[in-house]
Amino acid sequence: MELPEIVSREEWLVARKRLLADEKEFTRRRDELNAKRRQLPMVEVAEDYVFEGPAGEVHLLDLFDGRQQLVVYHFMFPPDWNAGCPNCSWFVEDIGALKGLYELNTSFVAVSRAPYEKLAAFKEEKGWTFPWYSSAGSSFNYDYHVTLDESVVPLSYNYRSKAEWDALPSGGLVQGEQPFDLHGMSCFLRVDDDVHHTYSTYGRGCDSMGFTTNVIDLTALGRQGT
Template sequence: MTEAEKQQSLPRIVSPQEWLAARREFLVREKEFTRARDALNAQRRELPMVAVEKDYVFEGPDGDVGLLDLFEGRRQLIVHHVMFDPSWDEGCSSCRFQIRDLGHLPHLHERGTSLALVSRAPYAKIQRYKERMGWSVPYFSSYGSHFNYDFHATLDESKQPLLINFRTKEEHEEAVGPWDVWGHELPAVSVFLSEGDTIYHTYSSFSRGLDILLFTLNYLDLTPLGRDGG
């Protein structure tokens, strides 16, 4: 964007009285959105859940572990499916941005929730990548397992019937277009609940559904220049 275009996109300059009137009018919209978001969050918590019946194996710093180990003794687990194909040398840039944007994990821990990163790349690659990035967040490899395929964060018809953001391949192509235009790996989050030794899958979200988790972008949404910045 040129400097002239930036100037044209700036808000109108008004008096303090006009600003207050416009802000109060917009506040009504914000309150409507807040109430709608609260209602949506309540409905999300009421979604049914399904038992996880497979024994998935992950590799981490202490060797092989199961899905229950990723909970670290807490009742809830959020998994970030980080796009990192086994043939790649590092994870994708958008996922890297998301990991760098993560908040203070002990705040989740205090509320009985763990967060872990999972990629299909072999653990040796993940370990080198994690060390290079300076990350301390728990990061595991699902290399050789069906974990990413079963939760539709990796799309491969030879492994699992395609479900692209909860649409079949045919539904997706009719509504959006070619399903593989962005590749086979998707940015995704899956949420799990443990009851004793039983694990339940409660929620998953993909692509723009992860937007709300990005600290930086949601702060930039408050500014007049938005996500493009200055």
């Protein structure tokens, strides 16, 4: 990897101030983007999804735990796997205390297709404390396009159809037998007992939420190919 040029402190300061102007512009654009995100319309969730957790069967409304908002991390852990996705594991390792979210009237859970017993065992092995639920037996993963199976719903990931993915220079989305799972994050808003879907992001859309990725992007060596 090519290292940065060595310069004097005065030269560095000139370059740093030039970058600072770009950073301030980026922050302004990010604030505008966040405002647009909050202005997205929402869709009422009509499906009565059932999940399994430590207390048995629960519904989507229960995952809010009495709070107004819910953030779901779609963790890749298909039923036939004995361990969770390494990249998803790396992402959730960065999750800190949820107290701040709770104070903002927002709950966070992870959801995977694997049976709850597998999720609980893997969670205990890793020492994680965030809530994790199984969506096995429901259409939740398929409806939010993190489990792709054309026999259930038309293939779509990150708002591209299979034809659109296949037309990209990089080729198709994923090679392998269906169904296959991918990762993402979805947000929901509760109005009384009615649940609404407000936002979902996939692929690198989750990068901005990771502590490690945000911090490492400030360093000279960056992500080092990861």
